[in-house]
Amino acid sequence: MIKTFIFLLLTLKSFVIEAKVFDCQPDEFKNSISHVVNQLIPYDDCKEARDDNGVLIGIRISKLNSTVSIGYGYKKDLSQSDLVTKNKKLTIHQLFDAIYSNTETLTNSYISSQKVKLCDAESYGVVNQKSHTSYFELNSELGAYRNLIYRVPKDSTDQYLVIGSGNKSIITHILFKKGD
Amino acid sequence: MAPLIKYKEVSPQYIKSILASFFNPAYAASIRINDNVVEVVWEMVSKSKECTKALNLVPRPAGFIPGASFVAMQLAKLGQRLLAHQDEDIANTCKSAASSAYSTRIRMASHGL
Numbered sequence: 001m002i003k004t005f006i007f008l009l010l011t012l013k014s015f016v017i018e019a020k021v022f023d024c025q026p027d028e029f030k031n032s033i034s035h036v037v038n039q040l041i042p043y044d045d046c047k048e049a050r051d052d053n054g055v056l057i058g059i060r061i062s063k064l065n066s067t068v069s070i071g072y073g074y075k076k077d078l079s080q081s082d083l084v085t086k087n088k089k090l091t092i093h094q095l096f097d098a099i100y101s102n103t104e105t106l107t108n109s110y111i112s113s114q115k116v117k118l119c120d121a122e123s124y125g126v127v128n129q130k131s132h133t134s135y136f137e138l139n140s141e142l143g144a145y146r147n148l149i150y151r152v153p154k155d156s157t158d159q160y161l162v163i164g165s166g167n168k169s170i171i172t173h174i175l176f177k178k179g180d
Numbered sequence: 181m182a183p184l185i186k187y188k189e190v191s192p193q194y195i196k197s198i199l200a201s202f203f204n205p206a207y208a209a210s211i212r213i214n215d216n217v218v219e220v221v222w223e224m225v226s227k228s229k230e231c232t233k234a235l236n237l238v239p240r241p242a243g244f245i246p247g248a249s250f251v252a253m254q255l256a257k258l259g260q261r262l263l264a265h266q267d268e269d270i271a272n273t274c275k276s277a278a279s280s281a282y283s284t285r286i287r288m289a290s291h292g293l
Binding site for chain 2: 020051057059060061069072073078079080110113114116142146148155
């Protein structure tokens with residue numbers, strides 16, 4: 001009897017834990033990138049995922065065969081040794097600059113390995129860099145996305161946004177027309 | 181933790197050891213392993229030529245799409261080595277495959293996206 005109860009409890013708990021994906025909430029994406037995308041190219045589907053505490057993890061927008069992923073990244077997710085160079089501990093923004101800028105001299109083994117990887121890409125480095133936002137075109141064979149935007153929100157010390165897609169048109173619209 | 185259905189031949193523990201080595205242990209602990217996570221981890225690892233070479237993967241003809249058993253076996257091999265702390269060289273070589281874009285993709289996959 002007790003075993004059956006525990007089994008049922010665990011089964012119910014697993015349902016609760018797995019129910020993480022929802023349709024995008026209108027209130028949430030009023031000022032978000034998904035709203036911007038929808039203004040530009042009305043999408044077919046928008047899903048968002050939340051953690052156990054209801055904190056937004058990411059959004060996936062789909063239009064026919066194109067998808068745009070918007071993920072929330074955190075400094076603590078990275079290996080801390082990757083954020084340390086010989087002379088200083090890097091902020092998220094400094095780390096991204098060090099990896100993707102051709103002129104930045106800060107380096108460590110992680111930064112240099114990422115640079116080597118980028119050197120093999122069809123189009124290397126930052127295509128456009130505005131304050132706190134960098135856009136890259138990468139070879140999809142070498143990265144998680146073919147088109148990638150890193151955005152560090154103003155005043156953020158540890159959070160950043162990764163916006164990735166295979167669709168260059170959508171992603172450049174986000175960056176150049178409505179993305180600020 | 182969601183069960184592995186397609187990739188049941190690899191222990192979630194091995195996937196966690198790969199994540200801990202490529203990112204950090206706290207990040208690995210926060211990820212729920214499911215089939216989608218395994219697929220993104222495999223994509224991350226297999227895109228690194230140096231890593232696949234270090235793992236002595238069997239050369240594959242162009243266009244070859246590996247089956248679930250193959251993927252599970254290769255990731256189990258890597259996870260096992262990293263867990264046993266036997267191959268720091270492999271960890272360092274394969275780490276070049278990791279990136280902040282993959283850490284967010286894996287987190288999203290972990291939550292069902």
